[in-house]
Amino acid sequence: KMPSSTKLPLKDPTVFLPIEILAMLGICFPALSIYLCIITSFFSNADKIAHYSIPTCPHVKSGITPVSYTIATWAPQRQLWMIALLLHFPARTLLMMMIPQMWSACRLWRLA
DSSP states (O other): OOOOOOOOOOOOSSSSSHHHHHHHHHHHHHHHHHHHHHHHHHHTTTHHHTTTTEETTTEESSSOHHHHHHHTHHHHHHHHHHHHHHHHHHHHHEEEEEEEEHHHTTGGGGGO
């Protein structure tokens, strides 16, 4: 019988991926994909961007479109954004499950 004050050994939260790589996938992947969506929108929709005007000021032309247009309106960027969300979702889910184990093992503070 084990005394009640003895802690059980902590299982390693992930055997196949360290938390640093998992955090990079969960946090940086969406940021990189939004930049990629914005850059590809300038190549694939250059004609729409050149004629884009602000709805409240129809005579004012803007060379930069809103980010919501690049990820919600135009087809190639919308698919790229959805794929990025689907790919980073497992990493975020694993991080959410690992944080209590990492916090109790006092290994999370070094990532902050």
